[in-house]
Amino acid sequence: MFIEMKNVEFIYGYKTPFEKKALENINLSITKGEFIGIIGKTGSGKSTLVQLMNGLLVPQIGDVVVDGINTKDKKRAKEIRKRVGLVFQYPEYQLFEETVYKDIAFGPQNLGFSEDEVKRRVKEVCELLEIPKELLEKSPFELSGGQKRRIAIAGILAMDPECIILDEPTAGLDMRGRKRIFSIIEKLHKEAKKTIILISHSLEDVAMLCERVIILNKGKIQFDGPKHQAFENVELLEKSGLLPPDILYLQHRLKLKGFKIDRFEYSVEKVADMIVKNLAFKREGEML
Numbered sequence: 001m002f003i004e005m006k007n008v009e010f011i012y013g014y015k016t017p018f019e020k021k022a023l024e025n026i027n028l029s030i031t032k033g034e035f036i037g038i039i040g041k042t043g044s045g046k047s048t049l050v051q052l053m054n055g056l057l058v059p060q061i062g063d064v065v066v067d068g069i070n071t072k073d074k075k076r077a078k079e080i081r082k083r084v085g086l087v088f089q090y091p092e093y094q095l096f097e098e099t100v101y102k103d104i105a106f107g108p109q110n111l112g113f114s115e116d117e118v119k120r121r122v123k124e125v126c127e128l129l130e131i132p133k134e135l136l137e138k139s140p141f142e143l144s145g146g147q148k149r150r151i152a153i154a155g156i157l158a159m160d161p162e163c164i165i166l167d168e169p170t171a172g173l174d175m176r177g178r179k180r181i182f183s184i185i186e187k188l189h190k191e192a193k194k195t196i197i198l199i200s201h202s203l204e205d206v207a208m209l210c211e212r213v214i215i216l217n218k219g220k221i222q223f224d225g226p227k228h229q230a231f232e233n234v235e236l237l238e239k240s241g242l243l244p245p246d247i248l249y250l251q252h253r254l255k256l257k258g259f260k261i262d263r264f265e266y267s268v269e270k271v272a273d274m275i276v277k278n279l280a281f282k283r284e285g286e287m288l
């Protein structure tokens with residue numbers, strides 16, 4: 001098991017008058033190579049959950065174990081960060097150096113790699129994320145939203161973690177920027193074989209990309225399983241304060257109207273094919 005959470009509870013402002021329980025009774029196991037989507041309405045505990053996974057937060061109750069290392073073991077915090085990289089929701093929180101190069105290089109430098117190795121890693125991630133050379137000497141604050149996002153991902157990738165957590169990686173980006181980030185994430189999963197954990201408000205994005213889905217509701221796990229079981233269960237989504245993606249709601253409605261749908265599809269092209277096929281059957285009087 002790569003990440004294991006056992007009976008985890010996390011309280012902000014612990015033992016102060018401002019205590020706020022963010023998570024309770026969390027039990028989770030994540031294996032290497034998985035692609036997991038975490039969904040849940042605002043305040044359900046998503047960001048807290050992922051910060052527990054790389055030791056940025058430590059639970060007051062229960063244990064989080066990453067590759068055999070308990071996150072309570074502060075002396076091994078670096079080893080955990082090396083294994084699990086977290087790209088923050090707001091790249092501004094992560095970028096703080098004067099130049100893009102220095103920002104990307106910060107992580108591997110901090111892990112103690114030689115300057116040559118740091119240079120090699122920066123070059124490699126820039127190629128992968130299509131970050132042009134001329135950007136490297138610019139200030140990260142001069143960049144567009146999409147560029148900042150890619151630099152923040154590059155900084156994490158340069159540490160070569162086994163697992164990459166992305167908290168709302170496409171928030172505020174236009175369609176082109178979103179597509180670019182998605183193709184990077186898919187590449188990391190399929191080609192680089194990374195374990196990916198994605199938090200997104202967009203159920204469409206999670207439905208399209210992920211294999212396993214975790215639904216959080218008021219700090220508890222409401223569902224953990226294959227994505228189709230989550231997205232085809234409209235009642236479950238509604239109970240969790242979520243609306244099913246339009247593309248799946250459409251299929252849910254068509255099914256209620258008698259369309260033969262064996263498996264819900266996640267792409268517009270496939271749904272269009274399925275509708276055409278059903279209408280052809282209907283014309284031939286073979287169904288409906």
Ligand SMILES: Nc1ncnc2c1ncn2[C@@H]1O[C@H](COP(=O)(O)OP(=O)(O)OP(=O)(O)O)[C@@H](O)[C@H]1O
Binds near residue numbers: 013022040041043049
């Ligand atoms: N630093 C903090 N101090 C006190 N309470 C906090 C803090 N950060 C989060 N919380 C509270 O903990 C709960 C879980 O917050 P968290 O940010 O993990 O939820 P989320 O699902 O990521 O929300 P969002 O979708 O808005 O990012 C919320 O009730 C939130 O108000």
